Amino acid sequence: xxxxxxxxxxxxxxxxxxxxxxxxxxxxxxxxxxxxxxxxxxxxxxxxxxxxxxxxxxxxxxxxxxxxxxxxxxxxxxxxxxxxxxxxxxxxxxxxxxxxxxxxxxxxxxxxxxxxxxxxxxxxxxxxxxxxxxxxxxxxxxxxxxxxxxxxxxxxxxxxxxxxxxxx
Amino acid sequence: xxxxxxxxxxxxxxxxxxxxxxxxxxxxxxxxxxxxxxxxxxxxxxxxxxxxxxxxxxxxxxxxxxxxxxxxxxxxxxxxxxxxxxxxxxxxxxxxxxxxxxxxxxxxxxxxxxxxxxxxxxxxxxxxxxxxxxxxxxxxxxxxxxxxxxxxxxxxxxxxxxxxxxxxxxxxxxxxxxxxxxxxxxxxxxxxxxxxxxxxxxxxxxxxxxxxxxxxxxxxxxxxxxxxxxxxxxxxxxxxxxxxxxxxxxxxxxxxxxxxxxxxxxxxxxxxxxxxxxxxxxxxxxxxxxxxxxxxxxxxxxxxxxxxxxxxxxxxxxxxxxxxxxxxxxxxxxxxxxxxxxxxxxxxxxxxxxxxxxxxxxxxxxxxxxxxxxxxxxxxxxxxxxxxxxxxxxxxxxxxxxxxxxxxxxxxxxxxxxxxxxxxxxxxxxxxxxxxxxxxxxxxxxxxxxxxxxxxxxxxxxxxxxxxxxxxxxxxxxxxxxxxxxxxxxxxxxxxxxxxxxxxxxxxxxxxxxxxxxxxxxxxxxxxxxxxxxxxxxxxxxxxxxxxxxxxxxxxxxxxxxxxxxxxxxxxxxxxxxxxxxxxxxxxxxxxxxxxxxxxxxxxxxxxxxxxxxxxxxxxxxxxxxxxxxxxxxxxxxxxxxxxxx
Numbered sequence: 001x002x003x004x005x006x007x008x009x010x011x012x013x014x015x016x017x018x019x020x021x022x023x024x025x026x027x028x029x030x031x032x033x034x035x036x037x038x039x040x041x042x043x044x045x046x047x048x049x050x051x052x053x054x055x056x057x058x059x060x061x062x063x064x065x066x067x068x069x070x071x072x073x074x075x076x077x078x079x080x081x082x083x084x085x086x087x088x089x090x091x092x093x094x095x096x097x098x099x100x101x102x103x104x105x106x107x108x109x110x111x112x113x114x115x116x117x118x119x120x121x122x123x124x125x126x127x128x129x130x131x132x133x134x135x136x137x138x139x140x141x142x143x144x145x146x147x148x149x150x151x152x153x154x155x156x157x158x159x160x161x162x163x164x165x166x167x168x
Numbered sequence: 169x170x171x172x173x174x175x176x177x178x179x180x181x182x183x184x185x186x187x188x189x190x191x192x193x194x195x196x197x198x199x200x201x202x203x204x205x206x207x208x209x210x211x212x213x214x215x216x217x218x219x220x221x222x223x224x225x226x227x228x229x230x231x232x233x234x235x236x237x238x239x240x241x242x243x244x245x246x247x248x249x250x251x252x253x254x255x256x257x258x259x260x261x262x263x264x265x266x267x268x269x270x271x272x273x274x275x276x277x278x279x280x281x282x283x284x285x286x287x288x289x290x291x292x293x294x295x296x297x298x299x300x301x302x303x304x305x306x307x308x309x310x311x312x313x314x315x316x317x318x319x320x321x322x323x324x325x326x327x328x329x330x331x332x333x334x335x336x337x338x339x340x341x342x343x344x345x346x347x348x349x350x351x352x353x354x355x356x357x358x359x360x361x362x363x364x365x366x367x368x369x370x371x372x373x374x375x376x377x378x379x380x381x382x383x384x385x386x387x388x389x390x391x392x393x394x395x396x397x398x399x400x401x402x403x404x405x406x407x408x409x410x411x412x413x414x415x416x417x418x419x420x421x422x423x424x425x426x427x428x429x430x431x432x433x434x435x436x437x438x439x440x441x442x443x444x445x446x447x448x449x450x451x452x453x454x455x456x457x458x459x460x461x462x463x464x465x466x467x468x469x470x471x472x473x474x475x476x477x478x479x480x481x482x483x484x485x486x487x488x489x490x491x492x493x494x495x496x497x498x499x500x501x502x503x504x505x506x507x508x509x510x511x512x513x514x515x516x517x518x519x520x521x522x523x524x525x526x527x528x529x530x531x532x533x534x535x536x537x538x539x540x541x542x543x544x545x546x547x548x549x550x551x552x553x554x555x556x557x558x559x560x561x562x563x564x565x566x567x568x569x570x571x572x573x574x575x576x577x578x579x580x581x582x583x584x585x586x587x588x589x590x591x592x593x594x595x596x597x598x599x600x601x602x603x604x605x606x607x608x609x610x611x612x613x614x615x616x617x618x619x620x621x622x623x624x625x626x627x628x629x630x631x632x633x634x635x636x637x638x639x640x641x642x643x644x645x646x647x648x649x650x651x652x653x654x655x656x657x658x659x660x661x662x663x664x665x666x667x668x669x670x671x672x673x674x675x676x677x678x679x680x681x682x683x684x685x686x687x688x689x690x691x692x693x694x695x696x697x698x699x700x701x702x703x704x705x706x707x708x709x710x711x712x713x714x715x716x717x718x719x720x721x722x723x724x725x726x727x728x729x730x731x732x733x734x735x736x737x738x739x740x741x742x743x744x745x746x747x748x749x750x751x752x753x754x755x756x757x758x759x760x761x762x763x764x765x766x767x768x769x770x771x772x773x774x775x776x777x778x779x780x781x782x783x784x785x786x787x788x789x790x791x792x793x794x795x796x797x798x799x800x801x802x803x804x805x806x807x808x809x810x811x812x813x814x
Contacts, residue, residue: 072255102216102245131244132251161245 025088028052033136034120038097038167041090049089053122053136056080059088062119066144069155070134077140079121082113091167098139098157099164101131106159108139110167116149117142120162134160173354180347187340194333206258207315213249214308217275220246221301224282228294236286243283250276261318268314271307278304397471399449400456408470408478412530415467415482419522426522427489429479430537431496432545434514436475438696443511450506451513462499466492478537486521486554493517493552516544520555539563566622572608573622577632581607584639585802589654589773589795592786597810598773598793599652599686602640603802616656624660633661634670641678641685647811654686654716659693663700668707675711682712686737689715691723694733705734716773721761730764738765742776742796749781759789766790 025044030052037048044050057080065076082096096108112118121138122129129135138160143149220242226234253262253272262268278300285293395407403411412428419426433455440448452475459469459477467480479496481489497515504511518541520533527533536555542563544553576582583605589598606614623629637655644653661667675682687708693701705715716737717729721744730738740761747754758774765772774786777796786794 070252070255101241102212102219104212131241132247134248161248 025049026055028055030054033122034163034165036085036089036091036165036167038165039091039093040167041092042088053128056085056120056122059084061123062117064117064119064121064140064142066140066142068140068143068158076125077119077121077138078123078126079119079137079140082108082118082120082139085120085165086110086113086167089167093167095168097166097168098159098162099166100159101161101163104159104161106139106157108157112141112157117145131161137162173351176347176351176354180344180351183340183344183347187337187344190333190337190340194330194337206261207312207319209249209252209258210315211312213246214305214312216242216246216249217301217308218305221298221305224294224301225298228291228298239286243279243286246279247283250279261315262311265314267307268311271304271311275304275308400453400471402456402459402469402471402477404470405472408468408472408480409530411468411470412480412533415480416522416528416530416533419482425482425484425486425489426533427481427484427486428520428522428533428537429481429489429493429496430472430518430534430541431477431479431500432516432541433475433500434516434545434551436513439511439513443509447506447509447511451504451511454504454506455500455513455515458500458502459496462496463492486524489519489521490552490554493519497551514551516541517552518542518544518555519552525557536560569619570622570626573606573619573626574628576606576608577628577635581609582632582635583607583804584636584643585804586643586808587795587802588800589652589793590799592774592783592791592794595799597649597651599654600644600808600811601654601656601688601795601802602636602643603656604636620658624658629658629660630664633658634674637671638674638678641674641680643805644684645678645680647808649811650681650684651811652684652686652714653680654688656688656718659690662689662693662704663697667704668711671708671713672711675713683714686714686716688718688739690718691720691729691733694729695724698732702732702734709734709736721757730768735770737771737773739773739775739795745774745776745782745786745796748785749779755785755789758786758791762786762789762791 025042027044028050032050033053034051034056035048036051040049042049059080061078062081063076063078065074067074086096091110094110096110096113097105098108099105108118118139118141121140122136124133124138127133129138139158139162141149141154141158143154148154220239223234223239223242227236227239250272253259253276262272278297282297289297395404396402397404412426415426436448436451439451452471456469456471456477459479463469463479465481465484467482470478470480472478481492484492497517501512501514504513518537518539520527520536520540522528522533527536536559539559540553540555543559544551547553585603585605586600587603588600590596591598604616606616606619608614620629623632637657640653640655657667671685671687674680675685689705709715714736715734716739717733717735718739719741720738722741738761740758744754744758744761748758749755762772762774771793772791773793773795774791775795777783777786777794777798779798782796783794783798
C-alpha cells in the first residue's frame with residue numbers, strides 16, 4: 001500500500017524530468033501573450049516562462065463547444081488544456097492564480113487543471129480573441145459536460161483577458 | 169376504508185410531487201440571486217472607464233513613459249466591456265430607463281470616437297475628450313448605484329418569493345405529516361380490526377368445535393342409549409338383534425355354530441313386589457355383572473327387558489352350549505347380598521341351536537329359544553331346556569288350541585255337565601256340582617284340566633267363568649228341588665276385581681237363592697295375598713253363598729288354612745279315597761279329615777267313591793256327603809230327570 005503512491009510519484013517525476021530535459025523552452029518570438037511564474041521548473045526568462053501565440057498553439061489546441069453565462073448561444077472555444085501547460089512548465093503547487101489585464105485575479109485549484117479538462121481559450125468560433133473580445137486568453141471549463149460546472153464557483157474562476165498565471 | 173386509503177395515498181403522491189416542484193423553484197430562485205453579477209460588471213466598467221481616463225491623461229502629459237499602446241489596451245478593455253452591454257439581463261437593465269440608455273449611448277459614442285481617432289489626436293483634442301469623459305463619471309457612478317439598488321430590490325423580491333415558497337413548503341410538509349398521521353391511525357385501526365376479526369374468528373371456531381364436540385358427545389350418548397340398557401349397561405334388544413343376524417349370516421353349518429340362550433329369572437316379580445323396585449334393580453344389575461364375569465367366551469349378553477336376558481354363543485357344540493347354560497344358571501343361582509340381605513333367585517334357560525334343527529332366521533331361532541324357555545319355566549324339575557323339533561309341534565298345537573279357545577267362548581262350545589253329591593246315610597241328593605266340558609269341533613271333548621290353565625294364561629278365564637256361573641245358576645233355578653249347585657272358581661277368577669259384584673249380579677239376574685250356591689276354590693288361592701282372599705270370601709259369604717275348599721290335601725294344606733279361611737265345606741281329594749278300603753293308613757287320614765270337619769262344624773264331602781266297599785267305609789267313619797262314580801257320573805242337564813219331573 002505504501003509502495004503505490006511512491007511509485008506513482010516516481011513515474012510522474014520521470015515524466016516531467018524527461019520533458020524538461022528533452023525540450024527546453026524556446027524564447028518567444030512574437031508578442032508575449034502569457035507569462036507563467038511561481039513554482040515552476042521549466043522557464044525561459046529568468047524565473048518565468050513566457051509564451052507567444054505560436055508557442056501556445058504548438059502545445060496542442062482543444063475545442064470546447066458549450067453554453068456560457070456570457071453569451072446567449074452556444075460558442076466554440078479553442079485553446080490549450082491547462083493540464084498540458086502545467087506539465088510543460090513543470091508546475092508544482094496547489095493553486096494557480098490567474099491575473100487579468102484589469103488586474104482582476106482569480107484562484108484556480110491545481111486539481112481543476114488535472115481533472116476538469118479546462119482550457120486557456122484563445123479562439124472564439126475560430127477567430128483569435130482580441131482584448132475587446134475578452135482575449136487574449138479566456139479560462140473556459142466544459143460547462144455543458146457536467147452540471148457541477150454550471151455553478152457560480154466555476155463561473156467565477158473563468159477569468160477573461162488573462163495574461164499571467166502564478167503557480168503556488 | 170380501502171377508498172379512504174387510496175385517496176390518502178393519491179394525496180400523498182400529489183403533495184410529494186408539489187413539494188419537489190417547490191424545492192426546484194426555490195433552487196432556481198437561489199441560483200438567480202447568486203447569478204446576479206450585472207452589478208459587478210457595471211461597477212467594473214466605472215473603474216475601467218476611469219483607468220482609461222487616467223491613462224489618456226498620463227499620455228497627453230507624457231508622464232511615466234506612457235505609450236499609445238497602453239492607452240489602446242485600456243480602450244480595448246472598456247470596449248470588451250461595452251460589448252457585453254448588448255447581451256442578456258445587463259442589456260435589459262440598461263435599456264429599461266432613458267437615463268441609463270442615454271448614459272450608455274454617450275459612453276459608447278465617446279469610446280467609438282476615441283477608438284477611431286486615437287492615433288491622430290493632438291493634445292487639445294485629448295483634453296477636449298477628457299473633459300467629456302469626466303462629465304460622464306457622475307452618470308456612470310449613478311448607474312452603478314442604480315444597479316446596486318436594483319440588485320437589492322431583486323434580492324428582496326427573491327427573498328419574498330423564497331419566503332412564500334417556504335410557507336408553501338411548510339404547509340405541504342404539515343399536510344404530509346397530517347397524511348402520515350392519518351395513515352398511521354388507519355393502519356392501527358386496520359390492525360385492530362384485523363386482530364378483532366381474528367379473535368372473533370377464533371372464538372367462532374372455538375364455539376363451533378365445542379358445538380361439534382357436544383354434538384358428537386350427544387350422538388354418542390344417543391347411540392349408546394339406543395343400543396344399551398341403562399340399568400345393567402348390557403347391550404339392549406336392538407343391538408342384540410343386529411349381532412344375532414350378523415352371526416347367523418356369517419355362520420356356516422357346523423363350523424361356527426350359533427346358539428341362542430334366553431334366560432328368565434324365576435319369580436323375579438315377587439321379589440320386585442315384596443322387596444321394592446330399588447332392590448329389584450340392584451339385583452338385575454348384579455345378575456348382569458355375574459353374567460359378564462362368567463361368560464367370557466360368550467359372544468354377547470343382552471338384557472331384553474324386565475328380567476329377561478339373552479346370550480349369544482358362537483362356535484360351540486351343542487354339548488358345550490348346554491354345559492355353558494348349566495354353569496351360567498348355577499352361577500346366577502348363587503346367593504346375592506343386597507342391603508345386608510341374602511337373596512336367592514333361580515333362572516330358567518331356553519336354548520336354540522341354529523344347526524339342530526337348521527335355522528337361518530333370527531326370528532325363528534328366537535322363537536325356538538323362547539319355546540325352550542317356556543318349557544323350562546313350565547317344568548318343575550329341569551330349569552334348562554334345549555329346543556327340539558317336537559317342541560315346535562307341541563307349541564304349534566298349543567297355539568292352535570289357544571286360538572280355538574278364544575273362538576270357543578264366542579261360539580259357545582262349552583257344555584255344562586252335572587254330578588250329584590249324595591248324603592252318605594240316606595243316599596238322598598245333597599247337591600249338584602257343575603262341571604264344564606269343551607266340545608272341540610275336531611278334537612272332541614276336552615277336559616277342564618287341559619284348557620282351564622290355557623284360559624287362565626290367555627286371560628279369558630274371567631269371561632269364561634262368568635258364562636259358566638251364569639249358566640249353572642239358570643239351570644239350578646229350573647230344578648224342582650232347592651238343592652245346592654256347586655260351581656268352580658279359578659284362583660284368577662276369584663282375585664279378579666269385581667268378583668263379588670259379578671256373583672251378586674248373576675244371583676239377582678237368575679233369582680237363585682244365594683244359600684243354594686256353593687263356590688269351590690282351591691287351597692292354592694291363599695298362597696299369596698291371604699288377607700285379600702279372606703276379604704273376598706267374607707264378602708261372598710255375606711251374600712249368603714257358601715264356600716268349599718276343593719281338592720283338599722293336595723296343595724299346600726295346613727291347619728292354618730282351615731283356621732284362617734272362612735269356608736263351609738271341605739272337599740277331600742279323591743287321591744286319598746283310592747286305597748281307603750285296603751289301607752289302614754289311608755283310612756286313618758280320611759277319618760282325620762272327617763273328624764276335623766265334624767269338630768269344626770263344617771260339611772266334609774269325600775270325592776272319588778267308586779265302589780261299594782269305599783261307600784261302606786266312609787259310612788262307618790261318619791261321613792255326611794260324598795261324590796263319585798259309584799253314586800253318579802256327570803251328566804247333561806237334560807239327564808237330571810229327578811230334578812225336572814214334577
